[in-house]
Each structure stands twice: as structure tokens, then as C-alpha cells.
Amino acid sequence: MAAAATAGYAYLIQLVGYHIWRAAHLAARQDDRIAMEDVQNGIAAARREFERAVLETAIAGLSKTAMEYLPAMAQDAHASSTTGIAQRIGVPSSSLTATRSMLITRQIIESTGRGYVGFSIPFMSDYLLANRSALLSRYGV
Known part of the structure; x- marks a missing residue:
């Protein structure tokens, strides 16, 4: 699921990994495992950041x-x-x-x-x- 969310794009690989790790860290589970909820939340956060930082930047100032x-x-x-x-x-x-x-x-x-x-x-x-x-x-x- 996480790999598919990156489409093989290097920046997205880093971004998705970071946000999944962050979501798991914020959840502070007793067993230190990454749950499916962390993956889903991390992917959603990464996608929002990617849209703002990459997609919006790419189309800024177009005719x-x-x-x-x-x-x-x-x-x-x-x-x-x-x-x-x-x-x-x-x-x-x-x-x-x-x-x-x-x-x-x-x-x-x-x-x-x-x-x-x-x-x-x-x-x-x-x-x-x-x-x-x-x-x-x-x-x-």
C-alpha cells in the first residue's frame, strides 16, 4: 500500500515513509509497531504535502x-x-x-x-x- 502510494517517485518515497513513521510515533503504541491506521494516515498526510509542495508549485504562474x-x-x-x-x-x-x-x-x-x-x-x-x-x-x- 505504501509503495503504491509513491508511484516510484523518489521524493514521494521519502515523504510517505516520513509521514508513516511520524503517524506511528504520534500514536505511541506500546508494542512499537506500525499499524495499518498509521500507514493510511501517513499516506494521506504525504499526499497533502506533495500536492502543496510539488503539484501546486509546478503549476504556479502558468498562463x-x-x-x-x-x-x-x-x-x-x-x-x-x-x-x-x-x-x-x-x-x-x-x-x-x-x-x-x-x-x-x-x-x-x-x-x-x-x-x-x-x-x-x-x-x-x-x-x-x-x-x-x-x-x-x-x-x-
């Missing part, structure tokens, strides 16, 4: 177009077609070339094949979908 691009991309379970993203936003694909390049440069997304992109940061898609309205409202969308 309105980039902020529309990412939630449109998040709708796909796996790699997203750049043409499909443009259709969801309602613009020609060619108008998103600079946005796509900037998101790749900022390491938020990566090219997964000709005409396809995926997220570079784990759980970014989940975060964008869960917070779509709030994120887009920052831009008046």
Missing part, C-alpha cells in the same frame, strides 16, 4: 492557456492526443505548440510519442481533476 491545457489532458486515463486536447479546449492544434513546449520544458508533461503527451509528475492528473473548477477560476474560466 491561462496552459491551465486549460492540463485539465483537458487529465481527462485521459493514459497518454493524451495533442489533437484531442485542442478539440476539448476548442482551438486549433497548431495554436497549442508553444504551450505544449513550455509544459515540457517545465517538466510538467512529456512527449510519449508523436502527437501524444503524458504527465511527468505522478498524481498530477488526479489533482487537476479533483481541483479543476478552483484552478480554472483563478483565470476567470
